[in-house]
Each structure stands twice: as C-alpha cells, then as structure tokens.
Amino acid sequence: MFYTIKDLVAQSAAYPSIAAMMVALEEENTNRSAAEIRRLMGKNLDAMVHSVHQGIAGVKSVTGLTGMEAKKMDGYLAAGDFLSGRPILEAVRNAIAVNEVNAKMGLICATPTAGSAGVLAGVLLAVRDRLGLSRDDQVDFLFTAGAFGLVIANNAGIAGAEGGCQEEVGSASAMASAALVCAKGGTAQQAANAVAMTLQNMLGLICDPVAGLVEVPCVKRNALGASQAMISADMALAGLKSVIPVDETVEAMRKVGLQMPSAFKETAEGGLATTPTALKLKQQIFGDRA
Amino acid sequence: MPEVRFHSVFDIIGPVMVGPSSSHTAGAARIGKVVHDIFGTTPEKITVYLYESFAKTYRGHGTDVAIVGGLLGMAPDDPQLPDALKIAYERGISVGFVPKSDKVDHPNTACIVLKKGDRRLEVTGVSIGGGNIQITEINGFKISLSMGTPTYITIHDDVPGMIAQVTQIFSQANINIGTMTVTRTAKGEKAIMIIEVDGYNDALLAQLKQLPHMINVTYFE
Structure with a gap:
C-alpha cells in the first residue's frame, strides 16, 4: 500500500501502470479477482456516462434552483463561437450535467463525493474520443484517479463538512488531472505534479451551500474543478513542476481544513449561503421550517 | 501519518x-x-x-x-x-x-x-x-x-454459551478474530456481539445463523 504520493510514484515503477498497481492492490485487499474488480469499476463508468448524457439532455433539480444549464452550454458549443478551447468547454458542460442530475436526486457515481461527481466524469468524456480511449483505457482512467484520491483522502479528507470544498472539488480536480496526464501518456511524476498544482489552486475553497442544498454554488464549482484539471494536466505534460512537493501540499490542505471556521464547512452559515438572496431562497424553499 | x-x-x-x-x-x-x-x-x-x-x-x-x-x-x-x-x-x-x-x-x-x-x-x-x-x-x-474491516455483528438471546459457540465456529473455520465486543440491553434480554475478523466464508454466516437463540447475524466488509 502507498500512503504518500511519493510512495505511489515510486511503487508504480514495478507495474505496467498506476492503474495496474491499483487493481493489484485491490485484489490483495479484497480477495476479488482482477476481472471482477475491473467489472465493478466498469459499472461505475456506465453510471458516469449515463449521468453526463442525461444532464446534457436537460434536467431540473427538485427545488428548481438549478438545471437546464448543461443543455445551454451544449447549445453554445454547437454554435461554435466561444473563447476557450472545445475540450475544456466540453469538460465544463459535462461536469455541470452530472451535478444537475445529482441535484435532482438522480443516479450518479460519487468521485470522490456526489457534490464533486461532475469533475472526473466531465473530463473523461471530454477526452475519451480525442485520445481514442478504449473501454479498458477508461476503466484504467478511473483506477488511476482512485489511486491518487486514496492518498489525498487518507492524508487530508474528502468531506466538505470536514475540510471545505477544497477537499471535495479540489480533491476531485486533483485526481482528474493525474488521470488525464496518464491517459495522455505522461509519467507518474508528471501526474504527481498535476495533483500538486491543482490542489495549490484550490486551497482554501470553502463549502457554502445555499439553503444547505448541493446546488449553488456546487454545480458550477464542478465546472471549475473540470477546467482546472485540464489546465493542470497540460501544465504538467508541458514539463512544469510544482515548487512545493505534492505531499506537503496535501498536508497543507489538511491543515487549512482544520483551521477553517465551521461556518465554511457545509453548515450553510457563511459565504454565499448567508447572502441576502440565499437567505430569501432558503425561506422560499423551506418556509418557516428552515 | x-x-x-x-x-x-x-x-x-x-x-x-x-x-x-x-x-x-x-x-x-x-x-x-x-x-x-x-x-x-x-x-x-x-x-x-x-x-x-x-x-x-x-x-x-x-x-x-x-x-x-x-x-x-x-x-x-x-x-x-x-x-x-x-x-x-x-x-x-x-x-x-x-x-x-x-x-x-x-x-x-x-x-x-x-x-x-x-x-x-x-x-x-x-x-x-x-x-x-x-x-x-x-x-x-x-x-x-x-466498512473495510470484515466484521460480523450478531444479535442473540442473552443465554449462557453463545460466545463459546460463536467463537468455536470461527475457530473451526480457521478464521482469526481480531477484536470482539459483547454488549446487551439488559440481563436476560438481547445481546450483541461485534466481531472483527481476518477472513470470510459464506458457509460461516449460514452456520452462525443456525445457532439456537441466534436472532440475526450480519456481515460487513
């Protein structure tokens, strides 16, 4: 088992890939066969793909607070007149789609959480056809992301209530950036650099859900996570390095999470959640019960 | 760490x-x-x-x-x-x-x-x-x-011999018990055992369930 990203990178040298190492480890820990483990991950992949398509087709949340904006992004993309590049915008559209499905209590795959589920699915589907990823490659993509995610989860956390949004969308984005690097043929060390650069850009991000709902700002924070993952991956593939080592960055995130006031940790007691508009929306949705 | x-x-x-x-x-x-x-x-x-x-x-x-x-x-x-x-x-x-x-x-x-x-x-x-x-x-x-540590939780009548019978089943299956907690709501009522183990097999769960005075056995991993 690897407990730091440094270990992860070093140990992966003995395997064909980080994904292969993750599968081998899972075999060891669960007595399940590699084929069964890959099949289970394939089911997660199917749920992710389905949620992207469902969201792009257009859904509305239970409260009506969010929805139909992945569809709007899709139309904008189809019109062909935009500022950023197409792959990033597709990742953004996909990420929004998944979290709109999540907000309507639809079926999604948590990666690592439901509130951040759009990031990994979003970037994977944005690069799948461009990189010609087979189904096996896509399953590998998820194992790679999961390997980095495990280290982040065990050394910091993945709950907004524990450490703010930096540990949810931040962790999701970091995992995704590492998986993107590997899918594009980058090295394990480059993937580690992508994780470091992503987390450094996410440090301090608070969890401030309006009315306590996983809708505003969560849906669009997934767009942030997806686009940062793409940018970090490209920076790492270009050879850019992180000055602060990745494991020190993860530890910094843990400390920031501890130091963060509880008002910014999924309590809806600070940030956007206490703006006049948010308080009005909360009253409209829950009435006097809230 | x-x-x-x-x-x-x-x-x-x-x-x-x-x-x-x-x-x-x-x-x-x-x-x-x-x-x-x-x-x-x-x-x-x-x-x-x-x-x-x-x-x-x-x-x-x-x-x-x-x-x-x-x-x-x-x-x-x-x-x-x-x-x-x-x-x-x-x-x-x-x-x-x-x-x-x-x-x-x-x-x-x-x-x-x-x-x-x-x-x-x-x-x-x-x-x-x-x-x-x-x-x-x-x-x-x-x-x-x-979740991640194989654990059995039993609910059973609080009568003598239950612990011995349960641990014997694990012993016969050659499964090591890591930790074990026994608790009950009141004397002679329902008791609970929480048993963390190093292994699992299907037959064992069925065997535990068949014990007299056993009300429910659950396996978590």
Whole structure:
C-alpha cells in the first residue's frame, strides 16, 4: 500500500501502470479477482456516462434552483463561437450535467463525493474520443484517479463538512488531472505534479451551500474543478513542476481544513449561503421550517 | 501519518448513488442500512438525533429521507430512496428527527434509536465523506466499525454459551478474530456481539445463523 504520493510514484515503477498497481492492490485487499474488480469499476463508468448524457439532455433539480444549464452550454458549443478551447468547454458542460442530475436526486457515481461527481466524469468524456480511449483505457482512467484520491483522502479528507470544498472539488480536480496526464501518456511524476498544482489552486475553497442544498454554488464549482484539471494536466505534460512537493501540499490542505471556521464547512452559515438572496431562497424553499 | 480511513479504490470511485450528497445522502442511507441490518426487523419507532453539519443541512441534502430509507433496508442507489419518509408513514412507523447543538467528534454524526416492543437499539454513526461511514457506538459501547474491516455483528438471546459457540465456529473455520465486543440491553434480554475478523466464508454466516437463540447475524466488509 502507498500512503504518500511519493510512495505511489515510486511503487508504480514495478507495474505496467498506476492503474495496474491499483487493481493489484485491490485484489490483495479484497480477495476479488482482477476481472471482477475491473467489472465493478466498469459499472461505475456506465453510471458516469449515463449521468453526463442525461444532464446534457436537460434536467431540473427538485427545488428548481438549478438545471437546464448543461443543455445551454451544449447549445453554445454547437454554435461554435466561444473563447476557450472545445475540450475544456466540453469538460465544463459535462461536469455541470452530472451535478444537475445529482441535484435532482438522480443516479450518479460519487468521485470522490456526489457534490464533486461532475469533475472526473466531465473530463473523461471530454477526452475519451480525442485520445481514442478504449473501454479498458477508461476503466484504467478511473483506477488511476482512485489511486491518487486514496492518498489525498487518507492524508487530508474528502468531506466538505470536514475540510471545505477544497477537499471535495479540489480533491476531485486533483485526481482528474493525474488521470488525464496518464491517459495522455505522461509519467507518474508528471501526474504527481498535476495533483500538486491543482490542489495549490484550490486551497482554501470553502463549502457554502445555499439553503444547505448541493446546488449553488456546487454545480458550477464542478465546472471549475473540470477546467482546472485540464489546465493542470497540460501544465504538467508541458514539463512544469510544482515548487512545493505534492505531499506537503496535501498536508497543507489538511491543515487549512482544520483551521477553517465551521461556518465554511457545509453548515450553510457563511459565504454565499448567508447572502441576502440565499437567505430569501432558503425561506422560499423551506418556509418557516428552515 | 493520520489514520488510514479509506482502504479501497471504490471508497473513492463510487458508490453509484441517488444524489445529492455522498456524505449527507449516500452515507446517511448506509448508516441507516447498517442499523437496519443489525436490528434485523422493521422498527415501530425511529428517533434520529443529528449533530453539526447533519443538524444544520439535513433537509437540503435529504439526510432525513436517506437515513429512513436505509432503516427500511434500502441501499444508496435504490430508486425508491427519495420516497422513504412517505413509505415509512404508510407502514405506520413513527419517525422523529432531533437536531442537536452539542459538539461531537465528527461534523456528520447521527445517533439512531430504534424501538420495537421491549427491544431498543441505539447506534451512533458518522459519515466521513464519499459515502463512507463508521459506526462509533452501539448501545452506549464505543466501537470502531469502519466498512473495510470484515466484521460480523450478531444479535442473540442473552443465554449462557453463545460466545463459546460463536467463537468455536470461527475457530473451526480457521478464521482469526481480531477484536470482539459483547454488549446487551439488559440481563436476560438481547445481546450483541461485534466481531472483527481476518477472513470470510459464506458457509460461516449460514452456520452462525443456525445457532439456537441466534436472532440475526450480519456481515460487513
């Protein structure tokens, strides 16, 4: 088992890939066969793909607070007149789609959480056809992301209530950036650099859900996570390095999470959640019960 | 380094679940489901005490709905989950939620009290993120049940010889017991064993269930 990203990178040298190492480890820990483990991950992949398509087709949340904006992004993309590049915008559209499905209590795959589920699915589907990823490659993509995610989860956390949004969308984005690097043929060390650069850009991000709902700002924070993952991956593939080592960055995130006031940790007691508009929306949705 | 709380790649990629929150919906449903499995029957009365983030945002995240869904035996990806409160009401189950302002160790903590006739079960669970949970207390006994460690939980009549019979089954199967906690609600009533082990086989669960005075056996991994 690897407990730091440094270990992860070093140990992966003995395997064909980080994904292969993750599968081998899972075999060891669960007595399940590699084929069964890959099949289970394939089911997660199917749920992710389905949620992207469902969201792009257009859904509305239970409260009506969010929805139909992945569809709007899709139309904008189809019109062909935009500022950023197409792959990033597709990742953004996909990420929004998944979290709109999540907000309507639809079926999604948590990666690592439901509130951040759009990031990994979003970037994977944005690069799948461009990189010609087979189904096996896509399953590998998820194992790679999961390997980095495990280290982040065990050394910091993945709950907004524990450490703010930096540990949810931040962790999701970091995992995704590492998986993107590997899918594009980058090295394990480059993937580690992508994780470091992503987390450094996410440090301090608070969890401030309006009315306590996983809708505003969560849906669009997934767009942030997806686009940062793409940018970090490209920076790492270009050879850019992180000055602060990745494991020190993860530890910094843990400390920031501890130091963060509880008002910014999924309590809806600070940030956007206490703006006049948010308080009005909360009253409209829950009435006097809230 | 900090304690290792996440063991499997599927703790990070997964579960496939009904939204909107892995900690407040899927984790909550899983806590409910574990309590349901331990209790082994449908309760007449459910009281849920919610702490910190759970207390403040449970309505928006469907935590109430999810815990009750779990207590009715639903998994986090059960399409009926959003209707759990209605289903409980239709089955005549009394359900109450009590948000608490007390400080606790973890922000996503729920204490669930189930009653049926004379039987009472009180379980505290925490949702640690990504749908992963830990059970920290059963009937006032501090335990550390994290999904990821193979664990058997038995509910049985509080009669002599139960512990010996159960441990003998493990011994014969050559499965090592790591930790073991025994608790009961009252002398001669129902007792609970929480047994962490180093291995699992299907036959063993069936054997345990067939023991006289055994009411329910659950296996978690």
